[in-house]
Each structure stands twice: as C-alpha cells, then as structure tokens.
Amino acid sequence: MKLIDGGVCAPTGFVANGMHCGIRKNKTRKDLALIVSEVPARAAAVYTRNLVKGAPLVVTKDHLQDGMARAIICNSGNANTCNADGIEIATAMSDVLAGELGIASSDVIVASTGVIGQPLPIEPIANAIPELAAGLSHNGSTLAAEAIMTTDTVSKEIAVEFEIDGKVCRIGGIAKGSGMIHPDMATMLVFLTTDVAISADMLHKALSTDVQSSFNMLSVDGDTSTNDMVAIMANGQAGNPEITETGPAFTTFMNALNTVTVDLCRRLAGDGEGATKLLECQVAGAKDLDNARKIAKSVIASSLVKTAMFGADANWGRVLCAIGYSGAEVDVDGIDVAFRSPAGEVKVCENGAGIGFDEDLAKAVLSEEVIDILITARDGEAGCGAWGCDLTYDYVQINGEYRT
16 A cells, blocks of 8 residues: 555546635635546445534535445535524535536535534625536646635545456545534545446445544544534446445455545644644553553543643543543552653553653653554453544634624
C-alpha cells in the first residue's frame, strides 16, 4: 500500500469541483463542492446520533436506501439544520443537480455544514450548479476539499493505492472539521471514493465497522455535531472480482480504508479550532477493545487534559481522573502513564501512583506539536488509539464569535 496524490479523484472514474456560489459573504471562500462518479456506484454512509439532525442527513439516508449513488453535493457556511424548510431545500439541491447531470435525484448525497438555525436560500446553489458541473475535473479534489471548509485552516485530503486479486485499486478522501467534533456515528464531514468493486452490504459493513476505530475515537471539544456524516462511493472501475463476503480481499479493503480514515482523523484533530498540538492517546493492556476505547476516548476528550497539554504541564493526575470516570472496567492501581514526543519520552505514573521524573524533560516533551499520551493497563491485551488536540484561548474566541 502506498500514498498517492489526487484525493477523491485518485480512484478511477471520479471527478470533482468546488467554487464560491454566494452563501458566504467572503467571495474568496469557496462554499459549494461536488464529487461525481462517472458510472453508477455502490454507496454507504453513517450519520450522527445526535437527535437534532441536519436536513441533508435525512434526505441522504432516504436516497441511499437502495445502496447506490452517483454524486455528492455539499455547501459550507450554513448547516441547513433546525430550518422549517430544511428538507425542502436539501431535496431541491439534489433535484437541481440531478437535472444538470442527467441522473436520478435519489442518486445524490446531500450535505451541508456551517451555522445552525439560519435559513438557507436555494437560489445561490441552484444558480451555481451549471458552472459547478461544467468545471468537474479529475484534478478537482483540492477545490472540493476547500469548498467544504468552515473554520478549518487547511484543507484535508488523502489517497492510497493497493492491490486486490492482482488489480490496482485506490481509495481517496476529503474531510472538513475543526470544531464541534466529538463524533458519535452511527460540524464533521468526510467524503470517500474508491474504484473497488464491492457490494453495497459489504461497503456498509466496512464503513460502519471502520468508524468505530477511527472517527468515533476523535474529539476536539466534546460536542457531537448535528451534521456529522461519513459517506463513501465505490464504482467498481478497478475491475477486481466484486467483494461480496468477508475474506482476504475484504481484509485488504478494510486495511486500506482504515489507513485513509486514520490519516484524516489526525488531520482533523491537528486542525482543531485554536489548536497548537495534535494529541494521540495510545492504550495497551486493556481488558478488551470496548474498555480500551472507553479509556482512550475519555482521556482525549478531557478538557483538563487538553488544557494541561496546551500549557506543557505534565499534570498526569488529570489522565488518571479521566480514566476513572470513563466507565471502563480497569484496575486503576495497575496503570502506567507516559508522555512522548519528538523531544523524548517521560514516564510520570506507575501502578496508579506518581513517580519522580525530570520536570524539564517533561516540559520539553509537551512543548512539541505532536504528543503521544501512553497508557498501559494490566487487565488484558487489548489496545487502541484516539486523537484530539489541546484546548486554547483561541478556541474560546473562535466559538464566542462564531456567528459574527
């Protein structure tokens, strides 16, 4: 498996574009993205479990009942959530695009991101769709990635190449998200494409399984968005025998998918609103995978752990505290904690108790931009990772002024 360029356009048969249509007042910011498969594609998606859901999620879930799609359209700047006419607007987005592309409206995945509770006019989107479609390109991934950004400071895209049954296959993805990120899948959006031939059922199995170890282990600020969605289209253009059951081919696909999703998790966490540091919590020795995930997610989501990392303060007691309320079955008297970064590694806790350590080294370790929080339990052999960022003064300012 190797990293390649191209993002969502790297897999065979996919094109994309992004542009400014007028939802945002700032004309230098793109606010409308489009991804299209040149042939019919299998499709699957997972959605936020927040009871307050954006209208596009409702429409998309209905459209994907047959497990097929041809296009993804997404606007930024307005979440189309908690609007009386939200379903109507989301449906109109898919109808207008379908008419332009000559496809069924039910083959369109619709997404929106931005401010909640603000009316979303259809006119800017409808007026821009002809130009958006005309500009579709095999080099358009970056344009689409830029068009779905809200408070993101950088666009996020990746693609990998691998083989299944002797056929070269690819998976590509773009993502947006900087704040209100604490996914509970099944404001973060991820769009994935692949040319692998795979049945709709197995595609959904792959995606719903993967998010448990990728996006559901991500937290910037503990807030689960109303518009979280991860969607994938698989058009079969790689020519591999269709994957219809578990086995070596499915395992290879899952490994490639997880490579893409974990990379996007790290990019999302590292670009958290106001963040200065990417945090990765690595748990080992847990009773089972469920308990490992509870521990890692609790630590990475802790506001007190995040602020300690911002201040480069080796306040390891906050890590133990987060483990203690995580709900995990764990022997707290058997926990070791260490911090690691390019500046070195420092162990700060052993068997649930503090130990002497070099405070200057700890300060240096926690002053780096990428920090690993290493937790070792003595309850079993399970482990996992989770991703987050520090919590800074800028996060408060960004969200205190979000609408203005």
